[in-house]
Amino acid sequence: MDTLNLLMQGFATAATPMNLLYAFLGVLLGTAVGVLPGIGPAMAVALLLPLTYGLEPTSAFIMFAGIYYGGMYGGSTTSILLNTPGESATVITAIEGHRMAKAGRAAQALATAAIGSFVAGTIGTALLVAFAPPVVDFAVSLGPSSYLAIMVLAFIAVTAILGSSKLRGFASLGLGLAIGLVGIDPVTGQQRLVFGQPLLADGLDVIVVAVAIFAVGEALWIAAHLRRNPLSTIPVGRPWMGKQDWKRSWKPWLRGTAYGFPFGALPAGGAEVPTFLSYVTEKRLSKHKEEFGHGAIEGVAGPEAANNASAAGTLTPMLALGLPTNATAAVMLAAFTQYGIQPGPLLFDNEPDLVWALIASLFIGNTLLLLINLPLAPLWAKLLQIPRPYLYAGILFFATLGAYAVNLQAFDLAILLVLGLLGFAMRRFGLPILPLVIGLILGPRAEGQLRKALQLSGGDVAGLWSEPIAIGVYIAVAALLALPLVLALVRRRRPQAAAALAAAEGPTAAAAAVAEEPATDRAAARDRAAATDQAAAPDQAAAPDRAAAPAPEERQPHHKDSHSHEKESL
Amino acid sequence: MSIVVGYIPTPEGEAAFERAIAEASKAAAKLVVVNSSRGDAVVDQRFAQEEQIAALQSRLDAAEVEHVLLQPLRGHDAAEEVLDAAESHGAELIVIGLRKRSPVGKLIMGSTAQRILLEARCPVLAVKAG
Numbered sequence: 001m002d003t004l005n006l007l008m009q010g011f012a013t014a015a016t017p018m019n020l021l022y023a024f025l026g027v028l029l030g031t032a033v034g035v036l037p038g039i040g041p042a043m044a045v046a047l048l049l050p051l052t053y054g055l056e057p058t059s060a061f062i063m064f065a066g067i068y069y070g071g072m073y074g075g076s077t078t079s080i081l082l083n084t085p086g087e088s089a090t091v092i093t094a095i096e097g098h099r100m101a102k103a104g105r106a107a108q109a110l111a112t113a114a115i116g117s118f119v120a121g122t123i124g125t126a127l128l129v130a131f132a133p134p135v136v137d138f139a140v141s142l143g144p145s146s147y148l149a150i151m152v153l154a155f156i157a158v159t160a161i162l163g164s165s166k167l168r169g170f171a172s173l174g175l176g177l178a179i180g181l182v183g184i185d186p187v188t189g190q191q192r193l194v195f196g197q198p199l200l201a202d203g204l205d206v207i208v209v210a211v212a213i214f215a216v217g218e219a220l221w222i223a224a225h226l227r228r229n230p231l232s233t234i235p236v237g238r239p240w241m242g243k244q245d246w247k248r249s250w251k252p253w254l255r256g257t258a259y260g261f262p263f264g265a266l267p268a269g270g271a272e273v274p275t276f277l278s279y280v281t282e283k284r285l286s287k288h289k290e291e292f293g294h295g296a297i298e299g300v301a302g303p304e305a306a307n308n309a310s311a312a313g314t315l316t317p318m319l320a321l322g323l324p325t326n327a328t329a330a331v332m333l334a335a336f337t338q339y340g341i342q343p344g345p346l347l348f349d350n351e352p353d354l355v356w357a358l359i360a361s362l363f364i365g366n367t368l369l370l371l372i373n374l375p376l377a378p379l380w381a382k383l384l385q386i387p388r389p390y391l392y393a394g395i396l397f398f399a400t401l402g403a404y405a406v407n408l409q410a411f412d413l414a415i416l417l418v419l420g421l422l423g424f425a426m427r428r429f430g431l432p433i434l435p436l437v438i439g440l441i442l443g444p445r446a447e448g449q450l451r452k453a454l455q456l457s458g459g460d461v462a463g464l465w466s467e468p469i470a471i472g473v474y475i476a477v478a479a480l481l482a483l484p485l486v487l488a489l490v491r492r493r494r495p496q497a498a499a500a501l502a503a504a505e506g507p508t509a510a511a512a513a514v515a516e517e518p519a520t521d522r523a524a525a526r527d528r529a530a531a532t533d534q535a536a537a538p539d540q541a542a543a544p545d546r547a548a549a550p551a552p553e554e555r556q557p558h559h560k561d562s563h564s565h566e567k568e569s570l
Numbered sequence: 571m572s573i574v575v576g577y578i579p580t581p582e583g584e585a586a587f588e589r590a591i592a593e594a595s596k597a598a599a600k601l602v603v604v605n606s607s608r609g610d611a612v613v614d615q616r617f618a619q620e621e622q623i624a625a626l627q628s629r630l631d632a633a634e635v636e637h638v639l640l641q642p643l644r645g646h647d648a649a650e651e652v653l654d655a656a657e658s659h660g661a662e663l664i665v666i667g668l669r670k671r672s673p674v675g676k677l678i679m680g681s682t683a684q685r686i687l688l689e690a691r692c693p694v695l696a697v698k699a700g
Contacts, residue, residue: 037612082613227643230607230614232579384613 010356026063030070041071042327043214050402062361076113089271089307096299111239118370120257120305124312135320139345144452149473151446154267176439206334215399217423249301256305264313271310278302572600578616581699582667590665606651609643649685
């Protein structure tokens with residue numbers, strides 16, 4: 001029970017008054033940024049990072065973990081009361097949650113979301129404790145070529161699966177990789193993309209880039225779209241649940257957790273797929289099918305649990321492999337580097353105190369979140385009444401301060417502005433932000449592994465697939481890339497095939513029917529263009545695991561309008 | 571000849587709206603309903619949503635008064651929008667709802683009603699809720 005001992009030590013570190021205070025601060029901030037559309041935990045962590053240099057790394061990471069979990073809670077409040085998801089992971093929650101709120105059951109929806117998040121977050125963190133050490137043991141045995149393969153898988157996954165358009169995703173990834181290349185080549189000492197500017201030789205600071213893309217880009221975007229018809233929130237009292245609600249919620253919570261954690265832990269990550277799958281499952285299994293579309297509590301409980309469990313799952317590859325699969329994890333990984341801590345499989349050996357205190361603080365943070373969210377949800381919704389100019393003035397202030405504080409160089413401010421404009425342009429042209437951030441942060445690490453693999457094989461390209469795991473992962477990458485193409489081809493050959501196929505198979509057909517509806521619901525609710533080929537998505541969604549992955553891509557067309565950045569909420 | 575009313579979905583706003591309909595049908599005047607927001611926050615509870623607007627519309631139709639419903643979103647505050655509407659429609663009466671404010675609240679937030687009362691060029695009828 002070595003793990004348990006370490007975890008208990010972690011609790012001892014995390015429960016000191018100072019660290020508890022930082023955990024509390026983190027969850028407060030996290031909930032706040034989760035509630036506000038367009039501002040997310042990744043932006044909050046990036047903004048705070050330069051301000052926390054004076055802190056113990058442990059305290060800083062406890063706060064960041066609080067922000068990360070808090071963002072997941074906050075997003076659901078906005079989804080339920082406003083039908084404007086604060087986070088991409090809570091898009092599904094909005095479907096049933098907002099209907100429930102409209103039907104006067106907002107209190108129950110908020111309660112099941114908060115308690116479900118707590119249950120899933122706690123189970124997810126426990127699974128993280130159980131799985132991280134074995135993953136580390138496994139990871140230590142991996143050579144550079146396998147690492148490179150896994151990173152390539154992560155690149156492809158965040159780019160090709162999670163985005164609305166593959167082309168835009170790859171463009172964004174390319175931008176991130178290019179920005180990551182700036183500076184001196186670590187192996188040969190050659191200057192790359194420096195343009196004769198000596199200040200660029202050290203490379204672009206990840207924090208400056210992240211702050212520019214998240215904060216400055218978003219602020220410019222908001223400034224360009226300042227006046228919008230304001231919405232009104234649905235008034236609620238204190239969240240509570242009746243006996244019936246408990247009875248209908250607990251199974252969806254557990255099932256949502258079961259979906260969320262593995263998806264979060266896979267390098268293909270993301271909370272969107274498991275929340276969608278959870279919704280479809282609950283709709284199929286529910287005894288109250290007729291309530292779906294009119295506010296069924298299962299449709300809130302399941303997806304909310306799934307997104308929190310996936311948040312915990314995401315931390316597994318982040319801590320054990322140094323492999324982030326969402327924006328917040330990526331920024332936290334950058335934070336490790338800023339503190340001079342080497343992320344990767346050795347993290348558990350080199351920094352056991354930090355890692356276990358971080359994990360223990362997740363349990364603490366989760367409990368704190370339940371305590372502050374359950375009674376205070378209506379209060380959090382009031383944050384939405386803050387006029388945007390005040391909010392973004394504050395964000396820009398912190399962004400500028402932070403970017404300057406990193407190196408105390410005025411040159412960084414120029415970079416902040418230029419990349420801020422890039423962030424604005426990306427929002428304008430619908431480029432997703434996540435691939436850029438992953439490319440920026442993972443790119444140099446992937447390059448390091450590539451160089452190492454090639455050095456080990458003496459420059460022989462075959463060294464890149466010298467390990468069986470590398471080959472396996474590359475096959476998975478190829479399958480991931482080929483699958484949508486094959487499906488598209490099959491569909492074109494036999495235009496009616498998808499529908500006929502679905503009709504032939506009982507359970508698949510049921511899933512097809514249920515899954516088609518949420519998408520159209522949402523389209524109607526949010527006044528979106530209808531997705532073209534809805535029928536095809538669900539029968540992939542019915543199959544487990546990877547086959548399901550293209551499903552969100554089919555639903556994504558909804559996200560592509562001018563509001564898309566709000567959903568993406570980094 | 572027209573009457574301007576500042577409307578927000580609160581008891582005071584409702585009272586003002588009711589009274590304005592009565593005044594308008596008595597004087598056979600055109601009723602200009604102003605419901606504005608600065609439009610710079612995600613949520614503004616004083617901005618009437620679609621269903622609320624539909625409800626207002628049907629009440630106005632039922633009262634059979636000639637009416638215009640304005641929802642300006644120009645970043646101006648409510649007093650400015652009401653005064654602006656009064657000016658451009660040549661209003662002979664402005665109807666507003668009045669609520670009790672603490673002196674401190676008024677000091678910090680200012681008072682929309684006070685501005686309208688002081689700056690309007692026509693008589694202002696201030697109605698209290700209930």
